[in-house]
Amino acid sequence: MKQILLSLVIIIPLCFVPSTFTAAAEEELTLEEKDAERLNLYKKVETLTNIPWYYLAAVDTYERGLRRVVKDRPKEIGLASIFFSPSQWVGPLNPKLDEQEPLSISMFGGLGLDGDGDGLADPNNDEDILYTFARYLEQYGFNKEDFRIALWDYYQREQTVSIIDGHASIYEKYGHLNLHDHVFPLPLRSNYSYRSTWGDRRGWGGRRIHEGTDIFAGYNVPVKSTAYGIVEIKGWNMYGGWRVGIRDLDNIYHYYAHLSGFEKGIEEGTIVEPGQVIGYVGSSGYGKAGTQGKFPPHLHYGMYRDNGYTEWSFDPYPSLKSWERKGFQLLKQGK
Known part of the structure; x- marks a missing residue:
């Protein structure tokens, strides 16, 4: 059943409006505007996959943190930060590492999917990235334990699973992404x-x-x-x-x-x-x-x-x- 579902995902065109978001536009947005755009993206993918938006936000936030400290990862081009290596995206045996044809990617066992209905599976397209990861999660189920198992299989690290699970709980509680404030740890009027x-x-x-x-x-x-x-x-x-x-x-x-x-x-x-x-x-x-x-x-x-x-x-x-x-x-x- 899972294999049939994944095949249908590739064959049936999606009802997304193609994304017009650009890296240049991303640079001009304030942090609050980026949060709003990201939340819209997460919720758009949620409607197609039934993966709660805060799970997608948690993974994306975790990977955004990694991009700040892991030297071999490029800076994200758009708003989404989830990283797929070329071989993950197009398939480990695919000779064409820049492949964007969904059917070819599927034949080689790649993860990349078309998330915005433009006929391409672009690893630099926000909607394609988030849709691909949501479909990966969807194979495991829809409850919290299914989510943790999927993350373990993907990252192979319990600490990573716990961090992302914590992020998801925070986003679920507050219902938004604008959670960047910091304060000094002691009362400022204390001695x-x-x-x-x-x-x-x-x-x-x-x-x-x-x-x-x-x-x-x-x-x-x-x-x-x-x-x-x-x-x-x-x-x-x-x-x-x-x-x-x-x-x-x-x-x-x-x-x-x-x-x-x-x-x-x-x-x-x-x-x-x-x-x-x-x-x-x-x-x-x-x-x-x-x-x-x-x-x-x-x-x-x-x-x-x-x-x-x-x-x-x-x-x-x-x-x-x-x-x-x-x-x-x-x-x-x-x-």
Whole structure:
């Protein structure tokens, strides 16, 4: 039945209006306008395939994050960022790597499909890209577990499946894509201090570098989520003490450590937004569960980027300064 369905997809013309979107037009759009255009694309494909738009948005957002850090991936030409290698698109044995004829692509086992009804399967066409990935997902079914299985077969990495699944949950909750705001992790009117400490040496537990910025403040000062995201980890770590890990929509993992405790309702899987309290400044860590007071109270804030294979720490200090400046500007404006 799945094979018959895929054959019909190739033979029956679609009722899409051919896309007139160009790379030049994309460059002229604001971020809000791009979000609106993307949402229209996702929902258009949803009507044809019954794949919920927020699943498509989640995959596209994840791949957009990869394009920023993976050097062997070209910059997207349009609005869609899902990447297919030439052999994936046209078929592994197809001698013509720039093939755009849907029937020929199908004969060679390629994934590429015509999504806008122009008779071509163009790997640089937004509607063709999204329609192709939606049809891939559709082969597995329509519930959340089917979606996770399809992603595992495609990416072969559980971390990637979890990240995309989290993105989908966030988009489903809010119903739109304009979720780019960030805030400083402590109240701006509280008494705090910090400097760039990323890369400094640490000795407890063996030689290692400091993978974050320490923000010193009093006990129980509220700690806020800096971004829209989903809680991946909550609990004890012998280095970080009571800590929370949150994944945002840029695939970045935000690490909040040495807390004195957690805000009620913050659990693994909780969706959070900028400014939402997740815990409180403390001095936990460097020992067994419950160890406190081995250093002055502070928030250890770390940021880790995912590239589809692994994660690495990068300096959060520039982001913190940027969010702090913007926060003070908003306070001056009475917002």
